[in-house]
Amino acid sequence: MTAVLEGIRVLDFSRYAAGPYGAMLLADMGAEVIRVEKPGGAEDREMGPFAPGGESLPYGIIMARNKKGVTLDIKCEEGQELLEKLVQQSDVVVHNYAPGSAESSLLDYERLKQINSSIIVTAVSGFGRSGPYARKVCFDSVAQAMSGAMSYTGFPGNPPTRAALLVVDMSAAVYAALGTMFALYHRQRTGEGQMVDVAMLDTVVSFMNASGITAEYKLLGCVRQQQGNQSFYCFADLFATTDGWVMLNVVGNSIWRRFCGMLGREDWVTDVRFKDNMARYDNRHLISPVVSAWMAERTTEQVMQILDRTRIPCGKVNSIPEMVADPQVQAREMAVNLDFPGVGQVPLPGVVTKLSATPGRIETRAPLVGEHNQQIYCGLLGLSADELSVLRQKRVV
Numbered sequence: 001m002t003a004v005l006e007g008i009r010v011l012d013f014s015r016y017a018a019g020p021y022g023a024m025l026l027a028d029m030g031a032e033v034i035r036v037e038k039p040g041g042a043e044d045r046e047m048g049p050f051a052p053g054g055e056s057l058p059y060g061i062i063m064a065r066n067k068k069g070v071t072l073d074i075k076c077e078e079g080q081e082l083l084e085k086l087v088q089q090s091d092v093v094v095h096n097y098a099p100g101s102a103e104s105s106l107l108d109y110e111r112l113k114q115i116n117s118s119i120i121v122t123a124v125s126g127f128g129r130s131g132p133y134a135r136k137v138c139f140d141s142v143a144q145a146m147s148g149a150m151s152y153t154g155f156p157g158n159p160p161t162r163a164a165l166l167v168v169d170m171s172a173a174v175y176a177a178l179g180t181m182f183a184l185y186h187r188q189r190t191g192e193g194q195m196v197d198v199a200m201l202d203t204v205v206s207f208m209n210a211s212g213i214t215a216e217y218k219l220l221g222c223v224r225q226q227q228g229n230q231s232f233y234c235f236a237d238l239f240a241t242t243d244g245w246v247m248l249n250v251v252g253n254s255i256w257r258r259f260c261g262m263l264g265r266e267d268w269v270t271d272v273r274f275k276d277n278m279a280r281y282d283n284r285h286l287i288s289p290v291v292s293a294w295m296a297e298r299t300t301e302q303v304m305q306i307l308d309r310t311r312i313p314c315g316k317v318n319s320i321p322e323m324v325a326d327p328q329v330q331a332r333e334m335a336v337n338l339d340f341p342g343v344g345q346v347p348l349p350g351v352v353t354k355l356s357a358t359p360g361r362i363e364t365r366a367p368l369v370g371e372h373n374q375q376i377y378c379g380l381l382g383l384s385a386d387e388l389s390v391l392r393q394k395r396v397v
Contacts, residue, residue: 003030004358008184010092011036012067013074013107015044017140017169018124018200019096020063022176026092027066028351028360034086034376035067036074039395041369053342061340061366065348069367070376071397074106078396085381087115092180096124100135109195118193120183124176128199138200143168147204148213155228172203235280238317239292244300245317248291248307251277255312262310263294336362373397 008031012023020035027033037045044059051057072086073079083106087093093112097104105111109121123129126138144150144162154161179196187193208214216222229238229247235256236249250259253276260268268274273283280287295303300316307314318326324335324347334350351360377383377397391397 002358003361004355005029005031008032008092009090010034010094011086011090013093013095013097013103014124015042015096016047016059017063017166018172018176018198019094020044020059020173021170022122022124022173022180023067023094024063024065025174025177026094026180028362029355029358030360031092033067034090034372035064035069035367036072036086037069037369039071039073039370039397041071045369051340051343051346055340055343057346061343061346062348064366065338065362066364067367068372068376069370070373071370073396075102076396078391078394080106082377082381082391082396084115086376087112087119089380090116090119091184092120092122094122094124094176094180098125098135098137099129109193113193116193118187118191120180120187120193120196122176122180122183122196122198124172124198124200126200128202129195129197133201140166140169140200143200143204146201147208149204149208152224152226154226156226158226168200168204171207172198172200175203230284231281233281234277235284235287237284237288237291239295241295241298241300241303246295246300246303246307246314247317248312248314250280250312256280258310259312262306262312263290265290338362338365340365341368370397 005026008026010023010026010031010033012019012033012035014020014023023033023035042059045056047056047059049057051061055061072082074083093107095103095107097107104123107121107123109119109123112119112121125134126143127133127136141162144167145160147168150160150162153163176196176198179198183194183196213224216224224232230236231249234249234251236247236251238245238247250256256274257269260266268287272279273286274280298306304314304316316322323329329335332350334352335347336350337345338348340346348362351362353360373392374385374388377388377391378385383391388397
């Protein structure tokens with residue numbers, strides 16, 4: 001079966017999360033993604049957690065799956081010559097160097113399009129290629145802080161709190177992959193390449209704006225405050241059972257009616273204090289004690305069975321081992337084991353987007369540092385073995 005991106009070659013110069021995860025998404029759909037690292041390996045290989053052999057699990061093994069790996073010093077003259085040859089035979093360049101850095105200048109779209117007019121350059125950075133912060137460096141938590149999201153995350157009275165997952169990095173990576181697909185579609189119609197500029201702050205501010213948080217402030221004068229695990233403008237919260245925790249979300253009148261019947265509080269259905277989502281949010285202090293008492297009398301399994309039977313949106317708080325063993329996670333193949341030399345079976349993220357005709361696949365493990373140097377430089381670019389040996393001695397590759 002032909003993969004949807006078969007025949008597309010991507011040069012992945014990115015490090016850490018946002019670029020590598022986005023390039024991984026393209027590789028999963030059949031693109032030939034070549035990870036280009038500096039000689040000796042990229043700096044993200046020094047970021048944990050680490051496998052027993054010392055390899056970086058996220059950056060050396062997991063996000064590099066389905067990719068080939070070469071080394072190249074693009075700052076030296078001979079390295080730049082090889083870079084030009086690679087660009088000539090590629091479709092996409094992905095990187096996440098900050099604007100103004102030497103690497104970013106060498107991978108600049110205006111420069112590379114002189115080499116290959118149809119090239120697409122996808123650049124992920126903290127703040128994009130324009131604006132007063134363009135040259136400011138950034139990581140996930142920095143973007144979370146600057147977006148305003150941290151200001152209302154956490155429980156009242158506690159310090160601002162970041163999300164534990166790399167939500168901005170991963171979201172920017174998805175935008176990078178999506179933007180690359182937009183650009184590939186445009187090129188298919190016109191033959192024209194272009195620049196794809198994705199900023200981490202843009203990503204998370206977009207989420208804030210789409211959620212109505214900015215409009216809430218501008219139009220209503222309301223600045224959102226911390227309220228822990230409760231949701232805004234509906235009744236939702238985390239509740240303790242006899243042996244765990246359950247999150248539930250009661251949105252809409254039909255779910256509310258079922259919820260009241262389950263609690264034996266049918267009188268709440270016609271109670272004006274709970275007439276709609278906003279009223280239930282405003283009067284959540286009247287609802288929560290009843291729900292807490294109901295939960296406290298039951299085990300998590302009992303609660304989940306009742307809530308699922310009543311079709312109330314809910315979920316138990318899984319531990320990491322429980323998530324791994326969850327039958328839904330397994331059924332959707334969202335943790336796929338793949339063997340890595342010297343490490344054994346490593347669980348990799350499954351392919352999220354399920355395509356019926358051209359499904360993505362996890363086919364090859366992550367490359368070792370420079371593992372495909374000979375295949376790419378000799379096989380693709382036509383260098384001789386002696387020429388490659390000389391480049392290795394000079395630390396060009």
